Amino acid sequence: MTEDLFREIELLREFGFTHLDIGGLRAADRGQGDLLAELEEIVTACEKCRLSKSRTQVVYGVGNPNADLMFIGEAPGRDEDIQGEPFVGRAGQLLTDIIKAMKLTRDDVYIANVIKCRPPDNRNPELDELESCRPYIRRQVEIIQPRVIVTLGRFALQSLTEKSYAISSVRGQWLEYNGIKVMPTYHPAYLLRTPSAKKEVWADMKKVMTELER
């Protein structure tokens, strides 16, 4: 049994699976798309935290399973909860515009949140909810293996890395997560409230484009 297979079984146990189909778990035999789809089935059935009670549906993630660039946000809002896709409301349109300005499309990148179910009234996620959901975003990153991750806002950065970074002090500086370059920047919802911060986000995205061109 390979190390990969052991790791995958361990993760599935962490996600609450007790009966494992060992024959179906050969990660090396499957592509990123298959692995993401299998994980999606697990996440869609998840009831690990109280947010499962108030969600309309799980918002798993969308985009290219082989993406070089991954955007990670905080949690679904009202529009995302209804449509089942991350970043589709006003903040989502702004993210789409940013992606277009980078001469990419949403289909070129992968977009997901650290929390997969909408917190009621768009409140901030609680610590235990972030902890319950963290294995999913980490597994998505592990499957996709992007070259660059852009974290959008404080919760995305802190939850992915499990470090208490202040976004104002690390924004625009390269960090690292499991050997992958991480560019922390502001959340598009913040940009809607503070349009003057758009130029800082654009400066961060220029660094990302330069890195991706290497």
Ligand code: SF4
């Ligand atoms: S937020 Fe995450 S951990 Fe909580 S129920 Fe939804 S998928 Fe499960």
